[in-house]
Amino acid sequence: MNINHSASTFRKPILVIIGNGMATGRLLDEILSRTPDKFDIKVIGKEPFGSYNRIMLSSVLAGETNVDGIIQKTPQWYEDNSIEFLSDTIVSYIDSDNKNLALQNNQTPDVELLMPYDKLVIAVGSRSAKIPAKNQNIEGIFNFRDIKDTEKIQAFTTQKPDALHQEKNALVIGGGLLGLEAAYGLAVSGVNVTLVHRNKWLLNRQLDEVSGTMLRDVMAAKNINFVLGCEVVEFTHSINAAGEKVISGALLTSGQVLNAQLCVIATGITPNKELAASADIEMERAIIVNDYMQTSNEHISALGECCQHRNSTFGLVDPIWSQCKTLAERLCNGHLSAFANTPVPTKLKVSGIQLFSAGVVESSETTQTYVLTDKKSFIYRKIIVENDVIVGVLLFGNVSSGMAYFDMMLNRKKVSHAMPNLVMGHEFMPAEVKDSLIIAA
Structure with missing residues (x-):
């Protein structure tokens, strides 16, 4: 069975997104904020739900919220934004020569549908x-x-x-x-x-x-x-x-x-790259993309946990959000704004635990390490410096100044003149030292 689309000369190009996770949800927001009427958008999701916040699944398990509380885009949202949403559906293969997808709905698995596309985004995540x-x-x-x-x-x-x-x-x-x-x-x-x-x-x-x-x-x-x-x-x-x-x-x-x-x-993730093989797209650990989230096929892009950029794969939100902006700029405006995989701090979403980690966590022969430890109060602060700049931050129990340290690390601020007092936190620093580090109070 074919999904029929008129061959009008004036039809919008069809943009199909395979996968309906958080990356797709963010990409849709980025596209709608730029050119909401440019594409005939279709989203294919294997789950019977709208896009939801997977980060909050632990809160659902803990009883701190429910499934409805983590749904970010309901089926009605897709309808309100003129997006065709095919839930409970999988793509069995990509016919890249004819720019068609073979679909199977979980309710009628023996029926194969064909869906055409002009632009395709693979955002199928990981397992x-x-x-x-x-x-x-x-x-x-x-x-x-x-x-x-x-x-x-x-x-x-x-x-x-x-x-x-x-x-x-x-x-x-x-x-x-x-x-x-x-x-x-x-x-x-x-x-x-x-x-x-x-x-x-x-x-x-x-x-x-x-x-x-x-x-x-x-x-x-x-x-x-x-x-x-x-x-x-x-x-x-x-x-x-x-x-x-x-x-x-x-x-x-x-x-x-x-x-x-x-x-x-819960021992880590494996990128879902198998679908790309049917389209003869280049893969290694995951689907290989360039700086603009384009695969080896010019009509097919990939983003999120299923893609590989400059030998890196992704499991954190911040770089994936940047990927969405890069891809939306190219698809909507033809603007090539290169994705850069910048460091991201680690935080733990468990009630009552304050944790912040960024950069290296172990000292070496070329680094200087400044540590403050209060084991009784479960407070630990560690800053690792190399060539006068911060290369690692580790805070436990008291994460104040975490983002200030992180900003100094990213911007390679000279910090030796502020040590060892800086390890106490920027709120304890004299105003003139704060000014020299450009730390927001």
Whole structure:
């Protein structure tokens, strides 16, 4: 079946966006703010929802908000903005020679539709990275990437314990941002949570050992247990009343066996690049794009977690928002405004925890390090300087001046004359020193 579009000489060019995540939502805002009437826009999303804030899924899991509270663009919004929204639909392949897409709706999977495009944007995001553990094809093991995942996990947290399991025990695999947020959400809902992380401290890419240990201690006070320096070798299972294999626990590389009726795997992301192969687009770890978010096919662009720019892939919001601006400028105005992947600070979205990290976190032979530590109050401030400029900032417990330090780092301000007082925070600096660093009070 073909989706018919008139061949009017005066028709608008058709812009199709595959994927309906946060990147697409932001791109639509950027396009509508520039040339709202230039394109006949069509958005294809595999989920039955409008665009929503995936960052807030941990808040949904924790019961701090609900699904309706994280929806940013409802189906009515697309209609109000004259955008055709095809939800619950996947693209099975891209016919780049004829500029057509093959579509399948999840409600009628045996029916294939063809949709033409003039300009195509691939924004299909990523999926959870796999772990090498055995026996993962059993009930009770989940990823934590979308609303469906969150609802399945919530169903476990709200069900009553059975005769065999008077307590609810859950495992979270991965001590990165997503794993910590999932563990917090489960703990708040009353589940006994154990987080397993293969490194010796949490957020090992963003924190050093001191701050990583502080983070563990603070989160342990939120009823989360930790097993660090270990990986899962194999998941164990039992048979439920329906005759299904369900998770009963996990065997670790240390030999320890943990009891659990649920496991959330949050060990990173893998870009969804496979669709681009059908269009013969250049790929490596992800879909390769140039400085203007264009793929090797001049009519096809890519952005977000599925793309690769100058050997980098993306999982944070700030650079993806910049990608959206770059792409909108090119599509709407023909303006080539190059995307630049600038450093982004790390912050953790867990209630009661203040954390800020940017740049390098470990000292070297060529750096000078200034540290303030108050272990009793869980306060840690570390500034790393090289050649008279800040190259790393790590704040825990008190993140005041974080963005001021970050601004100095990006703008390569000379700071040695202000040390070691600067580590206390810019609010403690004399006015003349503030002026020399151009720090906003």
